[in-house]
Amino acid sequence: MGRLVICDHPLIQHKVTIIRDKETNTKQFRELVDEVAMLMAYELTRDLPLEEVTVQTPVADAKGFMIAGRTMGLVPILRAGLGMVDGVLQILPSAKVGHIGLYRDHETLQPVEYYISLPTDVAERELIVIDPMLATGGSANAAIEMLKKRGCRPTKLMCLIAAPEGVRAVQEKHPDVDIYLAALDEKLNEHGYIVPGLGDAGDRLYGTD
Numbered sequence: 001m002g003r004l005v006i007c008d009h010p011l012i013q014h015k016v017t018i019i020r021d022k023e024t025n026t027k028q029f030r031e032l033v034d035e036v037a038m039l040m041a042y043e044l045t046r047d048l049p050l051e052e053v054t055v056q057t058p059v060a061d062a063k064g065f066m067i068a069g070r071t072m073g074l075v076p077i078l079r080a081g082l083g084m085v086d087g088v089l090q091i092l093p094s095a096k097v098g099h100i101g102l103y104r105d106h107e108t109l110q111p112v113e114y115y116i117s118l119p120t121d122v123a124e125r126e127l128i129v130i131d132p133m134l135a136t137g138g139s140a141n142a143a144i145e146m147l148k149k150r151g152c153r154p155t156k157l158m159c160l161i162a163a164p165e166g167v168r169a170v171q172e173k174h175p176d177v178d179i180y181l182a183a184l185d186e187k188l189n190e191h192g193y194i195v196p197g198l199g200d201a202g203d204r205l206y207g208t209d
């Protein structure tokens, strides 16, 4: 089964609490989502492969380590996943970015696919699927499936907030994918919203409803 990592650094907890607050406006919401994504990216990159190198300091040779290769790809799920991309790119500036468009049908809660665009060398990269909300898990599972069908290697799913139902659904279908969260919430309500959650992430990011 994939790992479940809760990134509960105090700075992340502080910012997520403001993000949840319904009084937080669109501008603040967008900025904070980006900041939390950047902070979470530290945890997500903890296992990046290193190679030993030697540099010359003004005094002597120094052995050190650098990231081995540039092998990451980010795949945000539109729309809301887009809100986390710039934050992650601040930590992984060489990552390439693909896009998957999915929306959740309001009646059935099933994901509906409307777009996919991936970098040409995507199959050679380790992919992080990005979406702030993991509710039933239908959208994340569909996105991971779409990538695997195209021969890609999604290894990590990065979300701000999840319901236990969504975590279970992804762990069951894709045990090879590790899940990184800023917070694991209590449950889903009868409309498929995470409780307490933050409401509709896409609407809050882009000022729609």
Ligand SMILES: O=P(O)(O)OC[C@H]1O[C@H](OP(=O)(O)OP(=O)(O)O)[C@H](O)[C@@H]1O
Pocket: 077, 078, 079, 080, 081, 102, 103, 104, 105, 109, 111, 131, 132, 133, 134, 135, 136, 137, 138, 139, 140, 166, 192, 200, 201, 202, 203
């Ligand atoms: O785990 P699930 O039950 O599938 O729900 C989570 C999905 O719902 C939201 O997207 P939404 O359908 O609102 O699309 P949007 O990002 O365009 O607003 C969210 O960003 C996830 O993609």
Ligand SMILES: O=c1cc[nH]c(=O)[nH]1
Pocket: 080, 133, 135, 192, 193, 194, 195, 197, 198, 199, 200, 201, 202
């Ligand atoms: O709580 C939820 C559930 C799905 N999508 C959201 O944006 N919020």
Ligand SMILES: [Mg+2]
Pocket: 080, 200, 201, 202, 203
């Ligand atoms: Mg939405």
